[in-house]
Amino acid sequence: EVHLVESGGGLVQPGGSLRLSCAASAFIFSRYDMHWVRQVTGKGLEWVSGIGTAGETYYGGAVRGRFTTSRENAKNSLFLQMDSLRAGDTAVYYCARMNPHRGLEYWGQGTLVTVSS
Amino acid sequence: DIQLTQSPSSLSASVGDRVTITCRASQSISSCLNWYQQKPGKAPKLLIYATSSLQGEVPSRFSGSGSGTDFTLTISSLHPEDFATYYCQQSCGALEWTFGQGTKVEIK
Numbered sequence: 001e002v003h004l005v006e007s008g009g010g011l012v013q014p015g016g017s018l019r020l021s022c023a024a025s026a027f028i029f030s031r032y033d034m035h036w037v038r039q040v041t042g043k044g045l046e047w048v049s050g051i052g053t054a055g056e057t058y059y060g061g062a063v064r065g066r067f068t069t070s071r072e073n074a075k076n077s078l079f080l081q082m083d084s085l086r087a088g089d090t091a092v093y094y095c096a097r098m099n100p101h102r103g104l105e106y107w108g109q110g111t112l113v114t115v116s117s
Numbered sequence: 118d119i120q121l122t123q124s125p126s127s128l129s130a131s132v133g134d135r136v137t138i139t140c141r142a143s144q145s146i147s148s149c150l151n152w153y154q155q156k157p158g159k160a161p162k163l164l165i166y167a168t169s170s171l172q173g174e175v176p177s178r179f180s181g182s183g184s185g186t187d188f189t190l191t192i193s194s195l196h197p198e199d200f201a202t203y204y205c206q207q208s209c210g211a212l213e214w215t216f217g218q219g220t221k222v223e224i225k
Contacts, residue, residue: 035214037161037216044204044216044217044218044219045153045155045161045204045206045216045219046216047206047213047214047215047216050214058212058213058214059213060213060214061118061213094160094161098208099163099166099172101166101167101170102149102151102166102167102208103151103163103165103166103167103172103206103208104151104153104161104163104206105163105166105172105173107160107161107162108160109160110160
């Protein structure tokens with residue numbers, strides 16, 4: 001069964017950095033585009049970033065220039081490097097696998113990032 | 118970037134009711150429209166991709182339609198487990214995806 005597990009969330013001060021990881025299992029990781037989606041508690045979903053199989057990356061306007069997505073296929077892992085963090089980045093961050101028809105078909109359980117002094 | 122507007126933002130319905138949620142895009146997105154269901158404390162679940170294709174074992178009471186800028190999610194007969202929040206999402210192009218603001222389906 002496909003499994004995605006996020007880690008690395010926590011409390012960080014404004015202006016700080018954090019690196020999230022997403023460990024994938026039970027599928028050939030290198031063959032799939034992967035995405036990050038976040039959700040402020042009690043609010044809607046916000047697409048953050050995506051990375052293609054060739055390593056090409058895409059970002060939402062709110063994080064472009066501050067966040068960097070990468071992947072390490074040999075370790076079945078996805079990463080989100082978050083720099084210059086702001087209070088507005090406080091959210092649960094999910095990683096998700098994209099299906100061939102560009103829907104996000106598998107999701108992790110999420111990891112909470114809190115940006116506060 | 119492409120904006121998605123869902124309506125209504127919330128609705129109250131009874132078990133057995135037919136429910137329709139609409140999603141309007143700020144520009145044409147062909148058929149690149151997906152629908153998700155989310156329950157409290159859980160990750161979203163993909164229901165429908167590419168406007169009208171049912172994901173995996175999603176029950177057939179769920180259906181999607183539309184093209185261009187106007188799309189709908191229909192639940193033909195509401196079941197107790199369908200009370201949740203529903204989001205549309207566009208995946209046209211690679212540069213930037215967006216979600217609608219969500220529609221909460223509550224028990225009347």
